[in-house]
Every structure is written in structure tokens, then in C-alpha cells.
Amino acid sequence: MPVYEYRCGKCEKSFEATQSVHARVEDTECPFCHAQEATRLLSSFASTIKGDHKPGFAELKAKSMINERMDKFAKLPPLNAKRNVPQPNTSSDSNPIPGAGPDAGM
Ligand SMILES: [Zn+2]
Numbered sequence: 001m002p003v004y005e006y007r008c009g010k011c012e013k014s015f016e017a018t019q020s021v022h023a024r025v026e027d028t029e030c031p032f033c034h035a036q037e038a039t040r041l042l043s044s045f046a047s048t049i050k051g052d053h054k055p056g057f058a059e060l061k062a063k064s065m066i067n068e069r070m071d072k073f074a075k076l077p078p079l080n081a082k083r084n085v086p087q088p089n090t091s092s093d094s095n096p097i098p099g100a101g102p103d104a105g106m
Contacts, residue, residue, distance in 0.1 A: 001018050001019060001020055001021075002018070002019070002021065002059060003016050003017070003018050004016065004017050004018075004019055004023075004028075004040055004041075005040070005041040005042070006025075006028055006030075006038035006039060006040055006041060007038065007039050007041055008030035008032060008033060008035060008037060008038050009035070009037030009038065009039060010030065010033050010035035010037050011030060011032050011033040011035070013030065013032045013033075014041065015030065015031050015032070015038075017038075025038060025039065025040050028040075
């Protein structure tokens with residue numbers, strides 16, 4: 001869920017609230033004075049990237065970065081599994097000529 005930044009209209013403190021996209025501003029309660037007079041502010045990301053009017057751009061970017069990491073994590077287990085495969089080579093029974101196997105090119 002996206003994080004929205006609000007400023008309370010009563011105590012004028014700003015706070016962040018994690019809400020669904022469909023949450024209404026009127027329903028947002030100030031965590032300090034519990035007044036429902038909050039105003040939604042632009043996220044700090046959006047104010048940093050000037051000229052980008054797409055909402056949630058930073059979030060999408062972060063999500064794609066997470067997906068990349070997840071991809072790398074997902075690729076790790078197969079790599080480990082492949083490393084386990086050459087290990088049976090240590091038993092020279094399957095390799096009649098040591099050093100002449102497919103691993104000799106390494
Ligand atoms: Zn307040």
C-alpha cells in the first residue's frame with residue numbers, strides 16, 4: 001500500500017499514513033490530535049523529482065528494484081544446485097582418465 005504524507009489542519013503537524021489508494025482524505029485521522037482535518041501532501045519522492053508529474057513513479061521504481069532483487073534471489077538456488085552436480089566427479093569411478101573429463105577445460 002502506498003504511503004501518503006499529510007499535514008494536520010488543526011495542529012499543523014505533518015505525518016505519514018499507509019493507506020489504500022481508495023482511502024479518503026476526510027477519513028485520515030491525525031495521530032497527534034486525532035482531528036480529521038488532514039490535507040494530503042505530495043510525497044517527498046515526488047517533490048524531489050521535479051518535472052515528473054506521474055504519481056507513484058518512485059514507488060514503481062522501488063518495486064522494480066525489489067523485483068530485480070527477487071529475481072537474483074530466485075536464481076540463486078539453481079546455481080547452488082548446479083554446483084552440487086559436479087561433486088560426484090570426486091569419485092573417480094565414473095572418470096576413468098583423471099583430468100580428461102569435461103571439467104578439464106576449466
Ligand atoms: Zn493534528
